[in-house]
Amino acid sequence: MKPLLFLHFIFLQTLLYSTLASTTNQMLVLPLKTQEIPTGSFPRSSNKLPFHHNVTLTVSLSVGSPPQNVTMVLDTGSELSWLHCNSTSTNSTSTRPMFNPNTSSSYSPITCSSPTCMTQTQDFPIPASCDSNQHCHATLSYADASSSEGNLASDIFGIGGSNVPGTIFGCMDSGYSSNSEEDFKTTGLMGMNRGSLSFISQMKFPKFSYCISGSDFSGMLLLGNNNFTWLMPLNYTPLVQISIPLPYYDRAAYTVKLQGIKVSNKILPLPKSILEPDHTGAGQTMVDSGTQFSFLLGPAYNALRNEFLNQTSRILRVLDDPNFVFQGAMDLCYLIPVNQTSLPSLPSVGIMFGGAEMSISGEKLLYRVPGETRGKDSVWCFTFGNSELLGIEAYVIGHHHQQNMWMEFDLEKSRIGFAQVKCDLASQRFGLYN
Missing domain, CATH: 2.40.70.10 (Acid Proteases)
Incomplete structure (x- = not known):
C-alpha cells in the first residue's frame, strides 16, 4: 500500500538567543513544511523506527557562501545534521535539492585529526575514519539496511537572516539513492537531540519550543528563551x-x-x-x-x-x-x-x-x-x-x-x-x- 501524498505549509517562528553572532534577542519567521514521505524515499538513522511512511516536519534555511537553499527535517531523535551533497551540480540546476560544497567559499572539511572527528555519537554505527584526503569520513546506517557515506564539514548556516559560521554537519554524497518524487523535496536532516554535535547544542540555545496544529498543520517553532505571559503554565x-x-x-x-x-x-x-x-x-x-x-x-x-x-x-x-x-x-x-x-x-x-x-x-x-x-x-x-x-x-x-x-x-x-x-x-x- 502506497499512501497518498500531501503537502501542507506551516511556518516557523524563531526567537534567536543572544549567543548568535552579534544579534540581540529578536523574533524571526522562517517557512516550514509538513510532508508525508513514502517508503524508502527518506532514510532514517540506525536507531529510528523502520516506518513504511512518515510525516516529517521540515524547515527551510540556507547554507554556504553564496547561500544555497536547503530543506531539513526537524528531528529531536537524531544528533548529527546532514545534507545530501553533490559536487558536480548546483542547486539551481539539480532536480532534487542538494548542497554543492564546491560552490561554497566558506565550506571546510573536518580533518580526521580533529577532536570533532573523534566525537562518540550513536549516529555512527561505524566510527568515523580518514579518507584519502585526510578528511573525516562518516558512515550512517538506516533502518532499511541501506547506508550513506560522506565527510564531516563546517559551513555557514543562515537562520532567518542571521549567519552562523562554523556549523558542523555531514555532507553525505554516496550510497543512498531513491527514485521517489518525494525525495526531491528534502535536502537533509537537522539533528536536535542533546548530543554535542546536534544543531541545538552547536547554536547554544538554552531551550526551544514548537506547536503544531492538528487541523491544518499550521504552527511554529521557537529557538531560544520565551517568556510569554499569555501562555498557560506548562x-x-x-x-x-x-x-x-x-x-x-x-x-x-x-x-x-x-x-x-x-x-x-x-x-x-x-x-x-x-x-x-x-x-x-x-x-x-x-x-x-x-x-x-x-x-x-x-x-x-x-x-x-x-x-x-x-x-x-x-x-x-x-x-x-x-x-x-x-x-x-x-x-x-x-x-x-x-x-x-x-x-x-x-x-x-x-x-x-x-x-x-x-x-x-x-x-x-x-x-x-x-x-x-x-x-x-x-x-x-x-x-x-x-x-x-x-x-x-x-x-x-x-x-x-x-x-x-x-x-x-x-x-x-x-x-x-x-x-x-x-x-x-x-x-x-x-x-x-x-
Missing part, C-alpha cells in the same frame, strides 16, 4: 540522565520517566518494571519530533489496545483483517463510513510522566489510512503501535500526539514542559496568520 517533567553507557540506551535522547497509562480514568495495571529501562537500557521513553506516531513496548501496548478496544466496542466497528497491520506495528483498526464527517466521542488516553500528564483525545487517537477502503468504509487505525514488532526496545512519543500542545525542551534546566493550546491561535498571536 507542566514539566524532568529529563532522565544516566552516567554510564548502556547498549540499548540513547543518552542523547530526550528521555522522560513513564509512570503509567490510562484510558479515560482507568489506570492500566502495568508493573513498574516494564515502564522503565532494564539493565541493558532497553525500555527508555523518548520524545521524538522525527517520529509520526507513538510506540509502546509489547506488554504496555497490549494492555492499552485491549482496554481501548473494550471501551469503544459499542461505538466503533473493528476491521477484522489479520493480514492488515498499519506501518507493521499498528494492528487495531476500525471501519468508518467514508461519508461520515466526524468521529464518535472516544475515550481519552493519558500518558503519565513524572510531574506531568499528556492527555490524548479525539482525532489524535485514530488516523485515516490514505487509500485504504473496504466497500463504503474507510480504514482508521489506533495511533499507538507495538514497538517490539519493529525491533525497537523503547517507548517513543511521536509528534502526532503532540499536536495542539506547546512543547518546550528546556536544556538549561533539563526538563520538558507541555500544555494544551490551540496552535493556530498561538500562531495568530505571533502575527503569522490573519
Whole structure:
C-alpha cells in the first residue's frame, strides 16, 4: 500500500538567543513544511523506527557562501545534521535539492585529526575514519539496511537572516539513492537531540519550543528563551540522565520517566518494571519530533489496545483483517463510513510522566489510512503501535500526539514542559496568520 501524498505549509517562528553572532534577542519567521514521505524515499538513522511512511516536519534555511537553499527535517531523535551533497551540480540546476560544497567559499572539511572527528555519537554505527584526503569520513546506517557515506564539514548556516559560521554537519554524497518524487523535496536532516554535535547544542540555545496544529498543520517553532505571559503554565517533567553507557540506551535522547497509562480514568495495571529501562537500557521513553506516531513496548501496548478496544466496542466497528497491520506495528483498526464527517466521542488516553500528564483525545487517537477502503468504509487505525514488532526496545512519543500542545525542551534546566493550546491561535498571536 502506497499512501497518498500531501503537502501542507506551516511556518516557523524563531526567537534567536543572544549567543548568535552579534544579534540581540529578536523574533524571526522562517517557512516550514509538513510532508508525508513514502517508503524508502527518506532514510532514517540506525536507531529510528523502520516506518513504511512518515510525516516529517521540515524547515527551510540556507547554507554556504553564496547561500544555497536547503530543506531539513526537524528531528529531536537524531544528533548529527546532514545534507545530501553533490559536487558536480548546483542547486539551481539539480532536480532534487542538494548542497554543492564546491560552490561554497566558506565550506571546510573536518580533518580526521580533529577532536570533532573523534566525537562518540550513536549516529555512527561505524566510527568515523580518514579518507584519502585526510578528511573525516562518516558512515550512517538506516533502518532499511541501506547506508550513506560522506565527510564531516563546517559551513555557514543562515537562520532567518542571521549567519552562523562554523556549523558542523555531514555532507553525505554516496550510497543512498531513491527514485521517489518525494525525495526531491528534502535536502537533509537537522539533528536536535542533546548530543554535542546536534544543531541545538552547536547554536547554544538554552531551550526551544514548537506547536503544531492538528487541523491544518499550521504552527511554529521557537529557538531560544520565551517568556510569554499569555501562555498557560506548562507542566514539566524532568529529563532522565544516566552516567554510564548502556547498549540499548540513547543518552542523547530526550528521555522522560513513564509512570503509567490510562484510558479515560482507568489506570492500566502495568508493573513498574516494564515502564522503565532494564539493565541493558532497553525500555527508555523518548520524545521524538522525527517520529509520526507513538510506540509502546509489547506488554504496555497490549494492555492499552485491549482496554481501548473494550471501551469503544459499542461505538466503533473493528476491521477484522489479520493480514492488515498499519506501518507493521499498528494492528487495531476500525471501519468508518467514508461519508461520515466526524468521529464518535472516544475515550481519552493519558500518558503519565513524572510531574506531568499528556492527555490524548479525539482525532489524535485514530488516523485515516490514505487509500485504504473496504466497500463504503474507510480504514482508521489506533495511533499507538507495538514497538517490539519493529525491533525497537523503547517507548517513543511521536509528534502526532503532540499536536495542539506547546512543547518546550528546556536544556538549561533539563526538563520538558507541555500544555494544551490551540496552535493556530498561538500562531495568530505571533502575527503569522490573519
